[in-house]
Amino acid sequence: QSALTQPASVSGSPGQSITISCTGTRSDVGGYNYVSWYQHHPDKAPKLMIYDVSNRPSGVSNRFSGSKSGNTASLTISGLQAEDEADYYCASYTSSSTHVFGGGTKLTVL
Amino acid sequence: EVQLVESGGDLLQPGGSLRLSCAASGFTFSSYAMSWVRQAPGKGLEWVSAISGTGAGTFYADSVKGRFTISRDNSKNTLYLQMNSLRAEDTAVYYCAKPLYSSGWWRPDSWGQGTLVTVSS
Numbered sequence: 138q139s140a141l142t143q144p145a146s147v148s149g150s151p152g153q154s155i156t157i158s159c160t161g162t163r164s165d166v167g168g169y170n171y172v173s174w175y176q177h178h179p180d181k182a183p184k185l186m187i188y189d190v191s192n193r194p195s196g197v198s199n200r201f202s203g204s205k206s207g208n209t210a211s212l213t214i215s216g217l218q219a220e221d222e223a224d225y226y227c228a229s230y231t232s233s234s235t236h237v238f239g240g241g242t243k244l245t246v247l
Numbered sequence: 248e249v250q251l252v253e254s255g256g257d258l259l260q261p262g263g264s265l266r267l268s269c270a271a272s273g274f275t276f277s278s279y280a281m282s283w284v285r286q287a288p289g290k291g292l293e294w295v296s297a298i299s300g301t302g303a304g305t306f307y308a309d310s311v312k313g314r315f316t317i318s319r320d321n322s323k324n325t326l327y328l329q330m331n332s333l334r335a336e337d338t339a340v341y342y343c344a345k346p347l348y349s350s351g352w353w354r355p356d357s358w359g360q361g362t363l364v365t366v367s368s
Contacts, residue, residue, distance in 0.1 A: 138309055140291070171353050175292070182358035183284075183292065188347060194356060226292050230353040234306050236282070241291035 141239035159227030167208035171230035256362030269326040269343030277321035280352035285339035
């Protein structure tokens with residue numbers, strides 16, 4: 138199972154919006170509405186930010202939103218804040234009954 | 248409050264074996280499927296394995312299939328990962344994770360602090 142494809146890095150200024158893409162195949166992202174997004178700060182446990190493409194767990198800011206079109210999912214962060222600087226990973230359920238993560242995207246808040 | 252505490256990480260040589268444990272508390276352990284996810288040094292997250300709440304269903308990444316075995320003891324609220332034929336590329340921090348809902352292990356929501364496994368000669 139190949140990792141989902143994410144950009145290695147994105148950046149934005151405070152207050153701006155950014156979007157991180159996550160490209161897979163019909164066997165994972167395109168075939169199921171089971172795409173999740175995780176925020177990972179160094180030396181901390183990953184945090185679930187979005188599940189099932191566009192749902193936010195309780196307590197996650199509404200500045201985070203998710204969507205999907207075909208084989209590509211996207212995470213949008215609006216109103217960027219310094220605390221948003223972290224690594225972001227997408228993940229998807231697959232047709233092989235496995236779970237696959239993206240390679241990760243480093244978000245820098247300028 | 249959900250708590251997941253991994254243990255068992257160690258330094259060992261290629262070809263060796265190790266069993267990781269994850270002690271769970273704060274939720275009805277037997278009702279939830281559970282997962283193991285790892286992160287190699289300087290690399291991204293990689294899903295390793297998952298197991299259903301009863302233990303009847305198990306799932307593995309291709310990279311560990313045939314070498315790793317996931318299991319659970321619901322009487323002890325503990326998840327395990329038996330790792331055999333270890334390779335240098337298995338070096339990573341291993342996290343256990345609980346999903347957001349009792350069904351759908353592919354939505355890991357609560358994570359432990361991780362335990363480090365180093366495979367090196």
